[in-house]
Each structure stands twice: as C-alpha cells, then as structure tokens.
Amino acid sequence: MAQQLAQGGLTGAAKLKAVTDLINSLTQDLSTSSLGPRERDAALDELKVYARDPRNADPIFVKEGIETLSKHAFDGSSATTSRNALRCLANCLLVKPSTRNIFVDLGYPEKASIKLTTAGVEDEFLISRIIFLTTYGTSVNLQNLIDQHHLADAILQNLTRHVKLWTGSSGSSFKAASQDPMTDMALTETAKLLFNVTHFCRQKVDSFTPAIALIVTLICQHALPQPKPLDPPLGSLVNALLTLNLASEQGAAALFPKANPAALCERLIQVLDKAVRSYPDRELDTAVLPLITALRKIYELAPAEGVQRVMQAKLLPTTKDRKKVLGKGQSLASLILRHTTNAMAPEFSKAVSHMLFELSDKDATKFVQNVGYGFASGFLFQNNVPVPESVQESFQASEGGRQRAVNAITGQFIDKETAPELPEMTDEEKEREAERLFVLFERLKSTGVMNVENPVARAAREGHLGRDVIDGKDRVEELD
Template structure:
C-alpha cells in the first residue's frame, strides 16, 4: 500500500520517524523483501513532497540513509569507481533525494558535505543502467551544481565531472543517431532527449559557475552581461526603463566577457562537441511555442564558449557554415511562431495573415508575439551575435539569408512576412526591450557596424529608436547612398524608384517620374544631428487614424528619449496648456439630451 500526503502533520511526523528508523537499521530492512523496501521508500518519497511534517527527513542522518539505499553510501577507494545498483529501490531513494534538494535548498550543502557529488561522479557503470537512473543522476548533479561556484574547481579538476557528462551525452547521442532510442519510447517514460537535456543543463551549470569562480564574479550576473538560469527556464525579464546609458554595448555579444577561451579547452573542450551534435542531429519538436529542450540547453551551453577560440568546433573545415545555418533555421522557426490575435495554428506554427489583410491586421499579427518565444530568442540571438563577430562567412550568410538583394523593397521592411521583416518589426517597437536591443545589435553587426548601411536596409524610422538608445550617431549622406534598382550590385530590386531612407521601401513618385533622394536632409534646431527627410509628402498614401496614433506614440517616445539624454527640452503641449490655465473643465448639461 502506498500512502498519500493526506495525513495530519503529527501523524505524518510519527510515520516518517518510524520509516526512517527502520530504513536506517540494516538488521531491520535486510529482512524485508525487495518489494517491501521499494514500497517503504515510495511512501517516504510521496510524503516528502510536502515539507510540512518532514523535519526529520531533512536531517543529515536521513540524507545519509537515502544515499546508502541509493548505492552511494561510501566513497570510492583510490583509483577505483563505484557501481550503481540500478534497482527500483535505489531509484526511489535517489528520487527522494532529488525532491528533498528541490524543496529544501539547505539539504544540498549537507549532501555536498557527505561527498554525494564525488560519489555521483565516480559511477562507472551508467551505460548499462536504465534511462531512469541516467535521468536521476543528471537531476541530482544539476541541483548540486546550481549556484555553487566554490565547488566547481574541485568538481572539474578532481572529480572529472566533465568526463562523466561527455560520456553520458555521447551515449545518448549515439542512441538517437542509430535510432536505438525509438523502440523504447512507448514503454519507458524517460527518453534520451529528456536525459540529454538534463545533462546539458548540468554542463551549463558547471561551465558558467566555473567562469564565475575564475573571474571572481557573482554566480548570477546582473543585467544582460550574462545568461541567468531564469532566462533559460522562461521566466519573465523586467523591462528596462529608458536611460541615457545603453543596456548592451552596440553590436556586441552580451556574454562575451564571460566565455571560455582556448586555455580552457583541455577541461571543457569535451563538452562542446555533444552540444553541437545535439543541435545538428537531434530532431527539434516544432510544435513547441519556444525552443524546446535539449536544443535550448545546447544553445545556452554554447554561449559559454568563445567561437574564435574554438573555431575548429564551431566552423569545421568540412562544412564551416553548418552550425550557422542550423541556428538560422531555428531562428526562422521561432520568429515564425507569431500568432494572429493570440491564436496558434494547429500544427504548432501560427497561421499566416491573408495576403490581402489590412495593416491593422498585420499589426495585430505581430503584436501577439508569444513571450515564451521572446525568452527563447534571447540566448539564440546572443549566440548568433557571437558567431557573426568571430566568423565573417557566417556573418555574410546570415545577412544574405534574411536580407537578400532581390527582396521586394516595395513592401515596408517591418511589414514583410519574412524572418528579416519580423526582426525589423521587433527593432521598430517604441519601447526598448532586451529582445529589441539584441535584434538591433545583431543587425548592426551584420552590416559591419556601418550605421548608414543599416539605415539603407531597414529605414531610419525603424532604426531610430535603437540608434538613439545606444547613442550611435547618424549623419544623413555620410555613407553610401541607398541602392537603387539599377545600381548593378546584386540582383535587381523589385519595383521602380529609389528607396525612401525613412521607411526603407521603394515609393514610386507621382506620374511615374523617378526622383532622387540624394542630399535630402534637415537639421533640427535643437540638435546638430542631421536626419533624412522625405522629398514629397505625396509619395505616401493617406494614413489611417490608427496609423496616425501609432506614429504619434513613436514620436512621443522618441521625444522622451531625447529629453532624457539631454538632447532637447520637451514638454507635453496639452500638459503645458492645462498648467497655464488655457483649459478649464466644463460641466456637461444633462438636460441637453
């Protein structure tokens, strides 16, 4: 009989005390059958899910008892390893420990004092054990290494935890590639992709905490200079407020300062290939509304490596662009998960708006962007930035893939139903977010930090917010002129007429007469910054009321940014009029109806 957590606290304490006493006495439990021992540990596991009344379970002696039943009761002898029993009772004991570490974090320190991490790393027969055993060992390693930078050097140098992780990841990758894992999917609740995701989480813990220890920084970086566990688990990130200081250095990778270098290849190089192989060879679940494990875990781990120092792994000579193209595919998939009015498609990907949909429908199509996708995209964008900085062919591949020379320039860049169009839309949002700044950094990097090329491709109206927020100066006419349809570079662009530098699209002038935008600019009286201007207002169609409200909102946000940075002094005209007494309240006459 298996007890559920329905006992009163006092009765529960009494029963747990009796169970622990019996399980701590070899003279008692040695007389039990395997079934009775398993059921006793199962009852202890069930009641331990609720911390109320489990004080005895969290004691050091109880943790030692569970380690003994899990086959981890003693340290390995010098030069020898341990063997996991892989019995149902041993798995139940490890499950009890995992639940305990999750509920009561202080018990992890007790287990570390009892050398649990050393004993887990000394297991040598895991390849012949069940997938459940693999998952439990990985989960225990994950919890023991979470926010524990002080033990990482010992775990890496003395316990050889990276060798254990690399061996287990290679084992499951071989099963997945050879299709050996597919036959057990229906019978075993634990799968190789699931175990692989747990192992990659452990590898990320070990790598990131090792870097934190080496650089003597806090284990969880603040801001966006590092990747926190909350970002990996999909927790929301607070929206940054407008400030004169840029949150992320323009065009740079936010985790560059916290990456492994060539000097760390001996200890951590063995973890890199399994992470890359996971992205390249393990099929990704496209029905998920984000990047699912183990692919999200592999991306997080790759962020800990500097691509320029591990070029042979990131860009092998046989196919130097394979990883870049795979990551670009994942980025295409994530940005394709845009939903129409918050409704997702049946296949997991969101339905596309009809080609004749109005601008308002297209705006709703993008405005319902899923938050899970946003948090999945951040690590991926940072990784793409890091790769584009280290490898010029990868940079060109991404730029030509998302912004081809023969794309339709008669459509506004932010309205194009393409990956590049969605990036520009995110960039053009009036309020700055980590996602919009990361997209801006990636695009700024793809065009070699040339602000004029960026503006020529996406339009100044879309890039203005990012440029102002990051403090990047832009002078109209200071760079190359926007490409024209007959410029001879690349394939001809679709549509007649020059590219409007404000909107980034081709506006055919009235009567079909082409007009040049060269030298068109205006100088603001409040700022020396020169801004491109339209040659004629007749180029644009009349704006709808909704479009006017959107443009007014963008202008208000832009003025607010300029005021905060000290460029201009601006006061809302309505608020000023009320303060000066030019408006007064007038009571409505109810009898007028």
Template sequence: MTDILRSYTDLSSSSPRFQVAAVLQSIINALPLTFDQSTRAALVRLLLRDLRTSSSKSRLFHKDAALALLALKTLGRIPVGSEPLTEASSLRTLMELSSSLYKDDRNASSEALKCIANTLLLYDYARVTFISKEVGGGEFCASLLEKATTSEQLFTLSRIMFLATASPSSLILTLVEDKRHGRTIIDVIPTKIDMVLSSVLANKAFARDAMSELLKFSFNLLLHYPKLYGLASPSSRGQQDFQSSNLDGLLPSLLRVYRSLPRTFPIPLVPPLTHAIHALVTIPITHSLISLWLSTTRNSTSRQLRSSHTPRPRSSSTLDRALNVFTAGRRSLSISSNSPASMVGNSHRDIVVRTMDLLEIVFSFHFPSNSNPDSREIREAFKNVLAGSGMSTDTSLDELVSPLLLLCTRICMMDHTSRKRVREWIIPPSLDRSYPLDERDDFLGRCIRLLGSVYHTRLKASVGEMLYAACDCDPSILSSLVGYGHVAGFLFNKGILSAPPPPSTDPHSSQRVVNPITGTYDTMAQNGMNNSIVEMTEEEKEIEMDKLFVLFDRLDRSGAPPTNQGKAVHSTVKSKRTPK
C-alpha cells in the first residue's frame, strides 16, 4: 500500500514521536498481502537505512528501534519483496543493532536477531551469506549463545545456528574445533541444555521451543562434522565412516534430556523428545561411549532438575488409558518396583527401560488393542490427534516412530546384555503361544502386524531391524521365536530366500513343540499321531480301518495308484480286517 510508504517517507527528525510510532504500528498491523513487491522492498530498505543511522537527526531515534525492528520483522515474514534482508550489508546491520542495543533495550536486540532468523528460514542462499567471512554471522551468534541466559534468547540464537549449520560448511569445523574463551561449542551446548531442561520441567515459557532448537543444532553438528572431519583429516582419508571424539561431550546431556522429559498430551512422542532421539541415533557406538550409554547412575544435575519439577495434573485421555493398560500388563525391566506411569516425568536410570517404556506407550496409543495398522481408522485417528498437537500436518507415523525403533536397534547392538533384555522383554521365555502371535494385543503382536503392513513401509522395516538385532542378528533365532511365516518377507529383503535352519540351541523354555512357521504351539506335536493311535480302543481302530479300506478300494477301482502298489495296500488292509 503506497499510502503507508508515503506516510513513512514523510516522517522526519522533527516529526512527533507518537506520529512515528503510529506509522510503524500501521506497518505491523497491515495484512500480509497489503504491500506489493516493490512497496515492501522499499519499506525494508528505508527501515534498514534509518536503523543504521538512527540518531536525533534522523527519521528514527534510538528509542524507536524496537518498534522499527518489529515492523521490519513483520515485513520480512513474506518472501516476496523482502529480498533486501538477504544482502550482506543488511545482515551486518542487524547483527550490529543486536549487539549495540543489548544493554539498553533487550527487546530491540532480540527483534534484530529474529529478523535474521526469519531471513535464514525463508532464503536458503542467505545462510551462505550469513556464515561468509564478509558477515561472520556464525561466530557472532556462537558468542552470543555462550552468554545467553534466558530461554527466549536461547531459542532465537539456537534457531539461527540450526539454520546456519543445515548444510556442511567450514563453520561447523570452526565451531567444534576452535575455542572461544577457552571453550568450544561442544562445551557450551551441554550447559545450555541443562539450563533449559530445568525450565522445561518447570513449564516455563519458551523452554520447550528453546530445547528443540538446541537439539536440532546439536543434530546438525553430529550429522555433518564426522564427514567434514574425515575430509579434513589426512589420517582419515579413504575411510567411509568417520568418527571423532570431539563430539563425545554432547552424549551425557542428550541422555539426560532423553531420560528426563515428561510425557506429553495428546501425542506421547513430540518435540523436543523427538529431536533428542534424532540426535542420539547419530552418535556412533564406540567402546569408549558404551559405558555412558548404559550408565545407570543419576548425576547431580538430574537430581537438581527433578527437585525443581512440579508434576502436571493428570487428565483423562487416550494416552492415559494406554498407560493404564500398559501398567497392568507390562513385563517390567526396571530394577525398582515403580510402575512405568510413575516413572514418566522422572529421570530414568536405565536407557533400556526408558526406550521400552516409550515404545510400549507409543505403540499402545497409535495402534490400540489388536487393530490392523493399515486400517483407515488408524490413519484418521492419527491425523485428528496431529491436528490438535501443533506438529506439522505432513508428519507421518513412519517419520514419528521409526527413529525410536532405530534407537532401540542401536541399543541392541551395544552389548549382549542389553540385547538379551530387549529380546526377553518383547518375547519373554514364558510367552503364551496357545493362540496366533499376530492376534495378540501386546507389543509383540503389534510388531508382527506391522511386519505385514503395506501402508507403513518405513515402520515395517524398522520393526524388522529391531527384532533382528534383538535376536543377535541371527535369522534362525528370529524365525524360531516369532515364526518364519511372520518374518519371511523381511528376511527375503535381507537376501535370505528360504527358511533358515533351526538354531543350535533351542530358545524356547517351554517343553511343548513350537510350530516353526507360526510361532505358536504345534497342535500336531511330535509323536502326537502315534500317541493318539495308542490311546484308541479296538473298536475305534476297526472303524478307522473300515474308512481306509473304502478309500483304497475306490483308488483301486479308479486306477490312481500303480497296480502293484494298489494290490499290496489292498491286501494289507484286508488282511488286517480279517479276524484271526
């Protein structure tokens, strides 16, 4: 709208401040499509120039900066016309404003950073400009991140750092390897995570958002740095997998977040927990880290965080009902006698328990009872819950749950003890196999039904890999425990084209024979037919013999069996029917 542009250009240093505020407020309140491309671009350039030269002799004074930056942020939310914000000079101006206004006007300083964050979100190429030597935005925000003390500051700065590290670049190497004030970014992030975690548990504003952005930033470092390190390190060239201990410092804080975050409604698996899982699955399994992964000791930070947590009041929901079922029927792996429901919201001592608790709750919530995972009702229910959760409507169950299954798979790969615990939790030695496994309403039944899913292809593969890892990556053990018929498709995709031989040691504790195809008790047990014949009376044997005689007589007349064989069988049956 040219009227607003004209009103702004008519302002001068002698204009009353209320008039300046009114014009800026009109920009803020304008509808998104009020300005065309040229008008929006002109306003953006004017605001940037006036903010850069703000003084008592310019159109904008220092005290107008907060409102002017808010107007600039509002204009920058629409890509068409806000391209001037992507220029190096504009990004430098916003950085300088954030730094100069920090002491006198924290709100104005924050608005300048939000303008940068919005620009990097809307324009991919602006991220390259931002981290270039000409601008130096990455190092600038890393220094501010180290000084940040509030969740709102950490949210904005972490969002900027997440966007700035979305693609591999030399900035990531600099952040991880170069020290600022004696610390690298790997030393800074854990302290900020612990700071925000206490705010999350206390339900403070911006805390969950700040935690999500911190974890996403950590994920980028974990994802990109190993390869960049391998390319930059002469000793690592030629290797396909690059590992570096420079990132090890992130693991303890990520585990604290994963163990401590309380459950959420209505969906049990939402950010920032999902981001913690994404970050954890990128950390390699090395001998030096296994002790940290499997540590059952709660450190002092966890105790302090729990003491500051005020439990939320319970509300009736589908998740509560799932938890009730889960608590009643769960085979606990925990050393303590606490139920899973009472453990949720506290720091779990054991990552195996935490992971299996989450899997049980998530599967019970999204695939209730013994429902078909491919049914329309399941998909519609997920869409309805997703709509009220604030998560992206493009999110699928595959995207949401598969990383948790992948984390469980990695836990199984760590050591034999964890693998055995997971296997016996899913398929306990005392499992009742008297009815089909794919009709069970527990975690095992849901996994088996997902193995036959057509709609959830990624989830199907993730479930198969988890079961395979829990069974020592041995197809014979897997087939014997759940039945080859249920895993035939999964094993076929792994290049195993036929039923594997039985394992050298019987994994079943029951003395009853288990059908190798279905995984249930075999109704025709070994020697079962002979035993039934022995238990028959003489009269019953005669009746069965008559039936056989009639059948063979029909075959003999039809000419189906060979002549010699037919006569031999006929004479044998007839001789047995003749009383001695």
C-alpha cells in the first residue's frame, strides 16, 4: 500500500527520475538562469513534496542536492524562491539527519544566521528550525554564529517582535496575532532555538540575558493554549527560560519587576493549575516538569518577604484544605500533593516533592506540618533528611485568629476528623470474619514467634462469638 501512492503521486523508479530531473534543472538554473520565476518556484514546490519521504529521493539528500537547495535559499535574489528552498531544506534536515552535517560543512549556518536578522515571521519559522536542527549531531560552531554572524541579535530581535505583537505596541492587536498560526509556530521555533543554543553553548549564555524580560512578558501576556496550557508556544517559552542566567542582576530585575514582582510566579502557578487538570499522567514528566523546575528556580531567587510568601500561600495547603485529610480536595495544593506519590510520573512526582520541601524552607518539621507526615515521610527517608521525633505529634495551626489542633499524620484539623462510616455487618458476614480470624491466629501460634490466645476461640468459649470480637471490643493479649 505504501508503494502504491507516494508523496507527489509517483513511486519507485518514476519518483527517482522525477527527483533527479528536478535537481538537475535547479542546479543548472543557478548558473544559467534557465528557469523563469514561476518554473523555479514550481520545481521547488514539487521537490518539497518528494522530500517528505526519502525513499527513491536520494538526489535531494546528497551533497549536490543540499548545496543546490542552500544556494537557492540563501544566495538567490527572489524572496519567494528563497522561502520555497528553505521549506525543502527544513524537510531534508528533519527526515534525513545525515544532511545536517552536509549543510554545516557547506558553511550555510553562517548565512542562515545573517538572514535570520532580516526575516519575516515565516522565514523566522523556517530558518530558526533549520539552525535548531543543526545543533544535533553536527560540528556547527555556535559561538562563531553568535560572535561573528549575529545569531543572538537575530533571536532577540525576533522575540522583541513577538512581544510587540502580543502587547499591541507594534500597532497590531493580540487578537490578530493569535489568529495567525504562523506567528505562534515562529515563536515556538525561536524559543526552541534559544534553548538549544544556550544549552550547548554555555560560554555565551550572557549574550541572551536580555531575552529574559522578553520571555517573561510573553509568558504573562500570551493567551494560554487550549485545552493544554503548556502546548507550544508556552511550553517552549518556559523551557527557554531555564537555560538563561536568571541569577544575574538583569535577570532578577526581569523576573521580579518593581511594578509587580509576583506577576510571573502568579502566571506560572495559574498555568500549573490548568496543567495538572488537563495533562494525563503519562505526559507530566515531559510537558509539566519544566514548569515545576521554573517555579523552583524562581522561588530560590525571589525576595523572601514578597514573592516567596505569595508562592507559599498558593502552593502549600491552606486551613481550608485541612478540613479534610490533606490531598483529598480539589484545590491546586491538594492536586500537586497527590502527585508526590504518582508512580506514573516519577520525575514529576520527585520534582513536586522537592518544591514543597523548598517552600517549607527545607525544614523537616515545617515540611511535615505543611503536608502531613503521611506525604512527607517518604521524601524525608529517600533524601536522608533527619526527622525530629516530635513531627508525628499533633500541633496547633492558626485559623481566623484561633488555634486548632492538627493531626500530624494526615494534616487534618482534629475536630474535623470523623469515624469511618461502615455498613453494619450481617450475622453471616460476622461468622465468616470470625472464621478468617481464627485461621489467622492459629497460623500465628504455629510460627512460635509469640504465644497468643486465639480471641475467636476465647469468644466461642465465653459465649459471645460474632459480637464482641467482630465489633472490635476484644483485645489480643501477649502471654508469658
């Protein structure tokens, strides 16, 4: 079936001949201008379709084919031809990783970086993706692109354009920006490129520090993707924030602007609230984990009496949560607390636990009081954090100016605890339970570990089998 219809309508030898003829025609055109503008663009458009499937398309993916496409993309005079060639190149580098080193060896990342400084939105998308792909498995010199070919300037310039689109300072409304899918696609590729460049070229990370303020603005101003708020471009922007020098003076000023120091953390917490309600467990480790990492970084750098207090108030259980056993409600604090034991998302679970511990000033006693010993104990044990003996004792928490006792294990107000509501057992059920208990105690006696009197046998002897024992009024006593 796969061979019946390939991209472009041709398969096998027919497709190979068509690809060969197109590459030869486009190569000759570079020196003789043998094709008119429409013929050239039509040839590139047809070649782009064939390049989506590398089978029977070898002439596109060898050095000569990549060089021909690169020359049309970066050395031609027509913007339309350049864009069509860029589309072909982006496809080639995506589906055939071996072409990335060919592109690098031909010296075209340098030309791509320079072209990115004058790119419109669609070219921003294509060129950013092409450079991004060259950061994997090639010898590309990112420092040279930054120092000599204006890569950092181009990325900052494009981020600035997106900020203007979303804040309306460019004369365009955010509504218009949100209705153009290419705008978000371009922003996503720029954010991904920024992340990779700063990840693989740490020595030049300070060249991108101005991007922090731009990304903060975009995170706060950009509409949240629906239904999953960390889908592109928001998730890509959060990722890009993580590799920048947030601890620098300029970075701190961008994270905590004087006008509203808590704006970014409040926005990220809003995103987290929506994310934990919309992403399935299997996606938390990839989609939502970077958001937790960002919140932890922000908390570490935040002013203690301002932003840190805001984050504690919004992410730790409140007195309202303590009306139930902690983790049983539907507040954000309850939801993330439940995820600390989520075996389906182990990395996310671990990161959330660390965040809650950090929000508790890395103090074991505060941590237990904040989340309950039931949730805290596993984290403290796994991380070799000494547990004070007093943490399992009830403590007092303030609500409305008065002190109320709290169960240290569950985190619930003691005066809100209720006995479990169990249905009354029938006589038949009591007899079955008595038989089960009899067998269990006989097995225990046979081990020789301890000498115990079987309470079921004693109940039968005393004439109240099925009543006191099953009702929980009898006690097992260890005998000498």
